[in-house]
Amino acid sequence: MLDSRRNILLACALSALAGYVDAIGFLHLGGLFVSFMSGNSTRMGVSLAEGQWASALESLGLIVLFVIGAAAGSLIVLGRGVNRQPRVLLVEALLLGAAALAYAFDQSNVAVAAIVLAMGLENAVFQIHGGGGLGLTYVTGALVKVGQLAAVALTGGARWGWTSNLLLWAALVAGSLCGASVYHWINLAAIWFAAGSALALSAIVAVTVHR
Numbered sequence: 001m002l003d004s005r006r007n008i009l010l011a012c013a014l015s016a017l018a019g020y021v022d023a024i025g026f027l028h029l030g031g032l033f034v035s036f037m038s039g040n041s042t043r044m045g046v047s048l049a050e051g052q053w054a055s056a057l058e059s060l061g062l063i064v065l066f067v068i069g070a071a072a073g074s075l076i077v078l079g080r081g082v083n084r085q086p087r088v089l090l091v092e093a094l095l096l097g098a099a100a101l102a103y104a105f106d107q108s109n110v111a112v113a114a115i116v117l118a119m120g121l122e123n124a125v126f127q128i129h130g131g132g133g134l135g136l137t138y139v140t141g142a143l144v145k146v147g148q149l150a151a152v153a154l155t156g157g158a159r160w161g162w163t164s165n166l167l168l169w170a171a172l173v174a175g176s177l178c179g180a181s182v183y184h185w186i187n188l189a190a191i192w193f194a195a196g197s198a199l200a201l202s203a204i205v206a207v208t209v210h211r
């Protein structure tokens with residue numbers, strides 16, 4: 001999927017967006033994630049072991065919302081018609097905009113729910129023919145690929161095949177840095193910038209698809 005400059009740039013932009021949003025969610029939720037469900041799953045297991053039922057339920061709720069968002073994104077991709085990537089991004093932008101509005105009306109729980117749905121949905125952008133998509137809101141897989149493709153390079157394979165996955169990781173870290181900085185400035189209203197970015201990406205992708 002990272003087989004062209006266009007796809008690499010789009011994937012990095014979306015990874016940065018995910019990092020931005022996840023940093024905001026992490027700070028707002030006090031250590032839980034809106035896009036990194038492995039972390040939430042570990043937190044849920046630890047909470048269950050310690051008998052912290054409310055904390056475990058909160059983690060489970062985030063996981064369920066993320067899965068629903070991923071399913072919604074897949075339904076868009078598997079539907080009929082063209083411009084599926086822009087439509088996924090447009091729905092993501094609308095969900096993030098709804099989250100920002102909910103926060104403006106003092107509905108933080110609704111805002112968080114919309115954010116988690118948006119993050120799950122984003123992972124369908126590179127889903128092809130009903131198969132698995134490229135993970136954009138988490139980079140564990142990308143880092144595994146960096147190691148594997150670096151080994152391939154060391155044994156005579158493609159010399160720079162690992163760099164695109166490293167860029168995904170770097171984009172998420174850069175996005176997280178920006179998200180944390182803006183959250184400390186304007187709290188959850190920082191999601192407005194994420195919504196605007198997703199909307200812009202939807203428009204850009206729609207134009208490049210037609211070209």
